[in-house]
Amino acid sequence: METRFHSVADLEAYRRQLQAVRGPDRKIVSVCAGTGCRACGARGLAEVFREEIAKSNLEVELRVTGCQGFCERSPVVVVQPQSIFYQRVKAIDVPEILTETVEKGTAIQRLLYTDSDGRTYEREQDVPFYRHQTRSLLAFNGQIDPDSIDDYIAVGGYAALGKVLQERKPEEIVDLILRSGLRGRGGGGFPAGVKWQSCRKAHAADGIRYILCNGDEGDPGAFMDCALMEGNPHLVLEGMILGAFAIGFPGQPKGYIYVRNEYPLAVERLTRAIEQARRCGLLGKGILGTELDFDILINKGGGAFVCGESTALMASIEGFVGEPRAKHIHTAEQGLFDKPTNLNNVETWANVPLIISRGLEWFTSIGTGDVSKDPWGGSKGTKIFALVGKVNNTGLVEVPMGSTLRHIIWDVGGGPPPGKKFKAVQTGGPSGGCLPESLLDLPVDFDRLTEAGSMMGSGGMIVMDESTCMVDLARYFLHFLADESCGKCVSCREGLAQLCAIVDRICKGEGREGDLELLKDLSTTVQTASLCGLGQTAANPLLSTMRYFEEEYISHIHEHRCSAKVCKTLIRYVIDDSCDGCMACNAQCGTKAIQGGKKARHTIDDSLCTRCGVCMDVCKRNAIHVES
Amino acid sequence: MADEKCNVVEFKVQGQICQGTLGESLLSALRRHGFEVPSLCFHEAVSSYGACRLCLVEVKKGRRSKLTTSCNYPVQEGLEVQLDTDEVVRHRRIVLQLLLAAAPAAKAVRDLAARYGIEETPFVPRPEEDCIQCGLCIRICEAVGVNALGFAGRGVSKHATTPYEETSAACVGCGACADVCPTGCVKVVDADGFRTIERWHLKVPLTLCKTCGRGFAPEVHLTRMAGQAKLEIAHLANCPKCRGRAFAAEFRLP
Numbered sequence: 001m002e003t004r005f006h007s008v009a010d011l012e013a014y015r016r017q018l019q020a021v022r023g024p025d026r027k028i029v030s031v032c033a034g035t036g037c038r039a040c041g042a043r044g045l046a047e048v049f050r051e052e053i054a055k056s057n058l059e060v061e062l063r064v065t066g067c068q069g070f071c072e073r074s075p076v077v078v079v080q081p082q083s084i085f086y087q088r089v090k091a092i093d094v095p096e097i098l099t100e101t102v103e104k105g106t107a108i109q110r111l112l113y114t115d116s117d118g119r120t121y122e123r124e125q126d127v128p129f130y131r132h133q134t135r136s137l138l139a140f141n142g143q144i145d146p147d148s149i150d151d152y153i154a155v156g157g158y159a160a161l162g163k164v165l166q167e168r169k170p171e172e173i174v175d176l177i178l179r180s181g182l183r184g185r186g187g188g189g190f191p192a193g194v195k196w197q198s199c200r201k202a203h204a205a206d207g208i209r210y211i212l213c214n215g216d217e218g219d220p221g222a223f224m225d226c227a228l229m230e231g232n233p234h235l236v237l238e239g240m241i242l243g244a245f246a247i248g249f250p251g252q253p254k255g256y257i258y259v260r261n262e263y264p265l266a267v268e269r270l271t272r273a274i275e276q277a278r279r280c281g282l283l284g285k286g287i288l289g290t291e292l293d294f295d296i297l298i299n300k301g302g303g304a305f306v307c308g309e310s311t312a313l314m315a316s317i318e319g320f321v322g323e324p325r326a327k328h329i330h331t332a333e334q335g336l337f338d339k340p341t342n343l344n345n346v347e348t349w350a351n352v353p354l355i356i357s358r359g360l361e362w363f364t365s366i367g368t369g370d371v372s373k374d375p376w377g378g379s380k381g382t383k384i385f386a387l388v389g390k391v392n393n394t395g396l397v398e399v400p401m402g403s404t405l406r407h408i409i410w411d412v413g414g415g416p417p418p419g420k421k422f423k424a425v426q427t428g429g430p431s432g433g434c435l436p437e438s439l440l441d442l443p444v445d446f447d448r449l450t451e452a453g454s455m456m457g458s459g460g461m462i463v464m465d466e467s468t469c470m471v472d473l474a475r476y477f478l479h480f481l482a483d484e485s486c487g488k489c490v491s492c493r494e495g496l497a498q499l500c501a502i503v504d505r506i507c508k509g510e511g512r513e514g515d516l517e518l519l520k521d522l523s524t525t526v527q528t529a530s531l532c533g534l535g536q537t538a539a540n541p542l543l544s545t546m547r548y549f550e551e552e553y554i555s556h557i558h559e560h561r562c563s564a565k566v567c568k569t570l571i572r573y574v575i576d577d578s579c580d581g582c583m584a585c586n587a588q589c590g591t592k593a594i595q596g597g598k599k600a601r602h603t604i605d606d607s608l609c610t611r612c613g614v615c616m617d618v619c620k621r622n623a624i625h626v627e628s
Numbered sequence: 629m630a631d632e633k634c635n636v637v638e639f640k641v642q643g644q645i646c647q648g649t650l651g652e653s654l655l656s657a658l659r660r661h662g663f664e665v666p667s668l669c670f671h672e673a674v675s676s677y678g679a680c681r682l683c684l685v686e687v688k689k690g691r692r693s694k695l696t697t698s699c700n701y702p703v704q705e706g707l708e709v710q711l712d713t714d715e716v717v718r719h720r721r722i723v724l725q726l727l728l729a730a731a732p733a734a735k736a737v738r739d740l741a742a743r744y745g746i747e748e749t750p751f752v753p754r755p756e757e758d759c760i761q762c763g764l765c766i767r768i769c770e771a772v773g774v775n776a777l778g779f780a781g782r783g784v785s786k787h788a789t790t791p792y793e794e795t796s797a798a799c800v801g802c803g804a805c806a807d808v809c810p811t812g813c814v815k816v817v818d819a820d821g822f823r824t825i826e827r828w829h830l831k832v833p834l835t836l837c838k839t840c841g842r843g844f845a846p847e848v849h850l851t852r853m854a855g856q857a858k859l860e861i862a863h864l865a866n867c868p869k870c871r872g873r874a875f876a877a878e879f880r881l882p
Contacts, residue, residue, distance in 0.1 A: 304782065321779060326678055326700045487761065487779070487786030491681045491719075494726040497784045498751045518750055525722040528695055528715070529681045 002149065004281045007289040008162040011153070018154040027060040027102055028080035029053075030142055034067025034227060035265065036395075041091075042075035048091040052098055060102050063151070066231020066269075067223075068142045069396040070129055073113065078124050078142055085124035086111040116392065116418065129393045132411040134366065134382050136358075137350050138398045141231035146269045149276040152234040158282060160356035161238055164245060165290045173246035173356070174200055180355050180363045181371025181380040185224075186214055186308070186345030187428065187457045188533070189446035191375035195342055198332040200247045202340035207251035210341040211244045211294075212317075213349055215259040215266065216301050216308040219429025220480065222460035224384040225346035227396050229259065229266035232350070233273035237296065239349030241287065242356060244294040247342050255296035256336070258313050261303050270298055305484035309532050310335075310343050312486065323486045324532035345458065351381055368402035368445045379445035383456070387413050389463035390420055397461075399444075406440040409463055420465040424548070428457025430477045430484075431537035433544030434470065453544040455537065469566035470549040471556050475503045477541040485534060492535030495526035499542060507567040511557030519546065565626040568611040572627055575602050575615075579623040585615035639707035648703035655683050655698040663711060666720070666740060667699060668727075668810040669762030674771050676700040679762045681723045682740075686710040695719065725749040733758035734811035758813040761786055765805035765814055772804050777828070795829045801846035818843055837867035844868070 005011040029049055033042045046064045053062055070076050073087030079101045086097065089111060100106050107122045113129075114120045121127045124142075144151040152158070164173060178193025199209060213236060217225040228236060236257070244253035259267050274296055277283040285293045299317050306312050307322035314336040316322040335341025355363045364371060369378015379401035385408060387397045392414030399408055405425055409415060416422050424434045427444070433454030435442065442448055446456050464473070482496035502519055505511060523539035530536050546553060555561045562570040575585075581599040593609040596602035604615070616624040635650045641663060648657035653676050658665050669680040676699040683698045688708040695715060710716070724741045729751035731737050737760065741747070766777045766788050776799035780789050790796040801823045806814040817824045823846050824831045834843030835850050844867035854861045866874065 306782070323779075326697075328696075328700070328702055483783050485783045487782045487784065488677070488679050488763075489681055490679065490723055490726055490730065490760070493761070493784055493786065494730045494751075495722075498726065498729065501752045521718075522722060525719045529684060529719045529723055531678055531697075 002276060002279050004279065005288055006281065008166045011158060011162050011288060015153050015156075015159070018150055022154055025081050027058070028063050029060055029097070029102060030063040030065050030068075030078045030080065032066075032068040032074070032076045032078075032142070033064045034071070034141075034231060035223065036067065036071035037075040040074035040088075045075050045077075045089060045091055045094070048094045049098075052094050056098055058098060058102055060098070063143075063145050065144060066141050066146045067227035067396060068231075069135075069138055069227070069398075070127075070393065071395040072393050082107075082122075083124045084122055085113060085127055085130075087113050116414065128414065129395065129397075129412055132407065133398050134400050135398045136354055136382055137228065137235070137347065137384060138231075138396060140235065141227065144232055146231055146233055147272055149234060149273070149280060152232070156357065157234050157353075158238055160353040161241055161245075161282070162288060164242060164356060165288055165292065170200070170246045170249045173242065176360060177246070177352065177355065178375055179372070180360055181367075181369075181375050181378055182348065182351055182355060182363070183375070183379060183446055184345055185347035185351070185383065185458065187431070187455065189379070189456055192344055192348055193375055195332060195344070196243065196247050198330065199340050199342040202333040204251060204340050206339075207248075208337075208339045209248035209251060209253050210336040210339055211240055211247060211253050211255045211296075212313070212336065212341060212343040213240055213255070213257040213296075214308060214310070214313060214343055214345045215257055215263070216313060217263075217346070217458060218260060218305040218308050218484075219431075219458055219460045221388045221462050222386045222429055222458055224386055224396060224459050226263055226266055227384075228346050228350050229257075229263065230269050233266075233270045234277065235350045235353060236270070236346055237273055237277055237283070239344075239352035240296060241282065241292075241294055242352050243342065243344070243349065245292055248294070249292055253294050255294060256299050256317055257296060258299045258301060258307070258317060260301040260307075267298060267300060274298070304486070305480075306486045306532070306534055309534060312532070313343065314341065321486075323488055324534070326531060347384060347459075355381075366400045368443060369447075379447065379456075383444070383459055385459045385461045387461050387463070389426075389461075390416050390422075390465040390468075391463040392417055401445045402443040404441050404443055405435065408444065408461065409440070413463065416463065416465050420467075422463065423466050423468060424464045424470065424545075426454075426462040426464065426473070426541070427460070428455035428540070429460040430480050431455065431534070431540055432457045432460070433540045434464075434473065434548060435544070436548040439548075453547055454540065467564055467566070469507075469562050469564035470545040470552045471503065471507055471562070472564070472566045474542045474545045475500070475507055478503055478538070481534065481538040485538070486532075489530045489535055491526050491529035492531075492538065495522055495530070495535075496538055498522060499526065499539065503542070506553065506556050507562075508569045509556070509560040509567075511553075511560075513557075515557055516546065516550075516553060562628045565628050567628075570628050571611060572606050573604050573609055573611065573613075573615060574625055574627055575604060576623050576625060577601065578621050579619075580621060582620065584618045584620065585624065588614045588618050590614070637703060637705040639703060639705065639709065641709045642711060650704070651702045653699055654685070654687070654701040654703050654707075654709070657703050658685075658698060658709070658711075665698060665711065666744070668736070668740070668760060669764060670699040671764055671768070671808050673808070674764065674767040677763050677767060680727070680760060682720060682727075684716050684720055684723075686713050686716055720744065721746060725751060727760060729753045731757045731760045731811060731813075734760065734813065736811045758811050759788070760811055761788060762810060763788060764808045764810065768804045768808045772802060774798050774800060774802070776800075777805065790828050793829070795831075799825075799828055799830050800849040800852050801825060801830055801832045802849050835865070837870050838865040839870035839874070840867060842867055 031046045077086045077089045084107050112120045113127045174196045182192045183189040304322045307316045309324045312322040312324045331341045367380035371377045382398050384398045388394050397412050426434050478500045485492045487493040565571050579601045586594045591608045593605045646661045665683050667683040678697045678700040685698045724746050728741045728749040732753045769777045776796040803816040806816045832846040835847045850864045
């Protein structure tokens, strides 16, 4: 049911109406259908729920939601009102969930989450993965069907907008955001309030100011913004409308959301949300019956990582090649179509309605430092991280700024998988850095991470164990960035290509005396002489691994050894005495590198072996080892 | 006049007071004052791009100083500019070494490197390459109003080219790209009644001079010029040399 709201009172009346029928005892089956759960069959699962519910006489609502965060245990289902949390649910479990849990209220043991110590948890909020988080932005994802504006309004959506339009002046909102210390979640950590203020103050001859949202989340392994756009699109829209009022009213603010091409579901959900908001009078002319006119268009990216950089993003919207330009004149003054422009990241925008509805004190009570006098004085609020890699609980994690890496990786993430030892964590995506075990108690905020040679980035967090070679890791990220460099600056285009060539050489055991110095010198030039953030941070993975894991580089260069046994040229596969000559490896080897007949110990011809590892996978006696 | 005066700003270069116009390229202003700053991708005729990173300088504005390319840095009141600080020299050396590996076949690159004392590069060279992807050809083509060129690809695959690497229907073969090319990698060849620019897959017929019979400009180029200048094509029937001689003849006393 969508109605057009002609005033804030209309909206509030509608909200009361919705909430009246949605009591706290309402039975709801909430099925996560975020990207991860979809990949594990959540859509089919939701369909089965729908059919089974239709067949039964149960009074229960099926809610298909966006990402709820615990991707490791996909697909996940939560049954309300008890908040019973089920993981790795299959279609076959559906009838039982309906009769046992929805009808009788009892939990099905085998579907509950069990931790590595064998303890079982019934309620969602007790599961360690959730219990150790502070979910303010992601909290709504489990309560909302992203295609339903009603769901968003029922949980208090657009209340902040209503309050602001009724009671506040634009300058007050800018000031509020400034004093909140909200810093850009896209990676730079620039205070949003400072940006808003300069954009508001900038001269706009025709009153046009652009309000942009950066949804070009390209870091490998990061999906925070994806989860917000897909799971709660109206939260992002509300943030942008508030921004439009604060920065561009009175005047003609215009909005764009730039979404990467690889997020078709986000585009779909945002498109629907924008259409709903227009029909409800929350976007378009005279929002909620006020003088505020503001509409948002979606721009799909073309697949270039560099378009996440502000000026490249604007060039791309204008229809040009996504290439950064010098920002000696700030985009706040002359950005998109040469008009004053304010660009914030998805997560930054999502924070805005919460800061307004819950207040400054709530927001500044979370996080580090003191921002009362200086917006750079600390890191406030929560931050969402995409926790991936060699960790038990992969998924989306929201914690207060200043939480330690240890808290995130162990308390929330459950630590490395059994039998694995933590080695390093990469924060900040390809432009971030690798931090070793000795820095696990580092509080994660913008400034501490930068000091340690890494960065917050947009919030990717990749955990690695001893099976990761740090030189190979640096090589991976360097190649990623060399491929994604727009190619404009010689220092970045040629510099990164040469860094790749040197590190490739080292990984092949062809490292030379002086390579480490050459890498350091060239890295510094790439950082200093390049124009945009991509080039300026591209050497971070290399420099941080050289800083904390120098011995691995040295052993690669001087001893031609790869201690993690990853770099193919530096390792060899060998078969030990426990081989019983079963010929399983022999049959699988694609290059016929394994010799030895039946019941005779096999050997591997090193010159034929491609180090694919198939032999090791099929050996039942664990007789095959990697040596370096 | 008053307006112009307002736009004049003063800034310091190595302690020496200099003047420039507000917003003018810092590199232009530096060169006008006789300072030597190397660059390959800058040309007064077109907008600055900042690709070659050779014109690095240290700029101090207020209390903050930073390294920046001077070609796309706008001149402002009160700047303090240092040209050859240790840091600038260090990074410029590496950028030159990178360029020397990227386009060793370009004499201009080798000469410039040599001028700054660099004869060798520690990096892996691409021996045949003579283009540094500075994009001057693209920018001049845009300024001429033809827009036949653009960049394709990214990273080390980035290269200036015509759309789809085919003959561009827009290209009139004017050769402005070759004129501004700092490495001489764009070559214009006029022979046998045709102009060929191999790099852009272009071969167009030349108009033969009515007087001397020499092929002097592509027909498409002359047609475009005549259209722009609202002239009959017949006015462009002679080559520049013959046109000059004919013009001089009009002033000769009988």
